[in-house]
Amino acid sequence: MSIPQSQKVLLIDGLSEGYEVIKYEDFAxxxxxxxxEVIIKNRYTGVNYIESYFRKGIYPAELPYVLGREAVGTVVAIGKSVRDLKVGDKVSYIAGATFAxxxxxxxxxHVFKLPDTTSTEQLKLYAAGMIQGLTALTFVNEAYDVKKGDYVLLYAAAGGVGLIFNQLLRMRGAHTIAVASTNEKLSLAKENGAEFLINSKEDNILEKVQQITKGNGVDVAFDSVGKDTFETTLSCLKRKGTFVSYGNASGPVPPFPLSRLSPKNIRLLRPQLFGYVAQADEFRHYTEELISLIDSxxxxxxxxxxxxxxxYVQAAKDIESRSTTGKLILEVPQ
Known part of the structure; x- marks a missing residue:
């Protein structure tokens, strides 16, 4: 197909806690x-909380910066050495600058070839599931290998990645303790596999965890909140427990002495998805598993x-207000 010289993109041209730096404009x-190299014409792209970290300057970015981390679409151009893809292939992929x-x-x-028969509805689900699905899938395998009977503390349990975590943890026979800010969100978490529920606005998280685990604490905590929950999460872990910190929804965790981990021999990880799917075979393995789980x-x-x-500005406001459940995606103009 003919590729135009300019396109519509969604970018930031400055750093701000607000949304005024987000621009929808023409770009080369x-x-x-x-x-x-591979060029993909995007159809749908997923919205992730990480976009706000770039806008706020928590993560560095060279401005102007085109947002986006995942998408589905069609290959429209390839370099001479690309052998596993051809022009016209439908693909699901992870890369930067997908809000374009x-x-x-x-x-x-990090490009996964889809069958030619892939439907529009499947494309929407793949766009919604790639980063969050692969994050949850790799974390329950590699950040901490969740076992039957484990007690798991899960924050943001009704968000896009949280709902996937709930389902994967249920498949593994774990006891999931879901934390969310409303009873409606907690009900959704329970529908997706959570066993125990904690309302973060009404309940004392540590007291509830101690009650649920009979004073033992949890085997692992998946904490995407960051600064506001760090101390609580540390207290909720059992001896030799694992703390998986993977988000900054309330801001980054302040510096602390490593000796804080010693009394209970806590293992602390700060993983990112790309560390688990850096190689083509790793990405293919987990993506095939994820798509199989979705399709089945x-x-x-x-x-x-x-x-x-x-x-996108409205989508950003919605996700950052914590009023959403599940995944938000953007439809890209064709």
């Missing part, structure tokens, strides 16, 4: 420069809402 369309009509991916390591109906991906690309 990428072109193939090296032999291993066209995205250039440095190589095919064993894993339900809850779509909260589909926004137009130009309406």
């Amino acid at each position: 369309t990428p072109i193939i420069v090296t032999d291993d 009509q066209f995205t250039k991916v440095p190589n095919s390591t 109906g064993k894993l339900n991906i809850k779509l909260f809402k589909i926004y137009q690309l130009y309406d």
